Amino acid sequence: METKEHTRRRRTLRCSLCGLEITEGEDYWYCNGSSVCGACFSVFARAGAGRPPGAGKGGGAMTLLEMSALYAESAAALRRRIGELRQAARELKDEEDRRLLRRRITELTPLLQETRELAALTAHYYEQRYQT
Structure with a gap:
């Protein structure tokens, strides 16, 4: 009996939060x-992931300082x-796999920079030197 190998390309999977590709x-x-990619998971979890649809979100408005802490956590996750x-x-030997990982790093780097900047901005928003 002869068997045929079927190669099947995986559809591109993207993070629902940051929109970047989740590599195989x-x-x-x-x-x-x-x-949700690993870098965005902490934000996703804090936002109430896994709650049944329609469940109350509880709590009141979020302060800028609380937002800053979430941005800082996200930046740490991205850095890791x-x-x-x-x-x-x-560690990879395959050049194509290395290229894909370098591409993912290139995509995550500006996201890390923006997240760090937002963490600083929201933490110090009311300080005079941050006002325009």
Whole structure:
């Protein structure tokens, strides 16, 4: 009996929060129709992922200082993920796999910078030197 190998390309999977591609083999979470990359997971979890639709969100308005803490957590997660991807790229032998990881790092780097800037801005928003 002869067998044929079928190669099947995986559809591009994108993070529902940041919109970046989730590469094959990368950890991600799927909940209530959302696919979330590891860098965005803490924000996703804090926003109430996994709650039944229509469940109350509770609490009041979020302060800028609270937002700053969430941005800082997200920046730390992004920094860790970029480090993991760099390490994985160094260990890979396949050039195409290394190229894909370098592309992912390139996509995450501006997101990390923007997240750091937002953390600083929201933490110091009311200080005079941050006012325009």
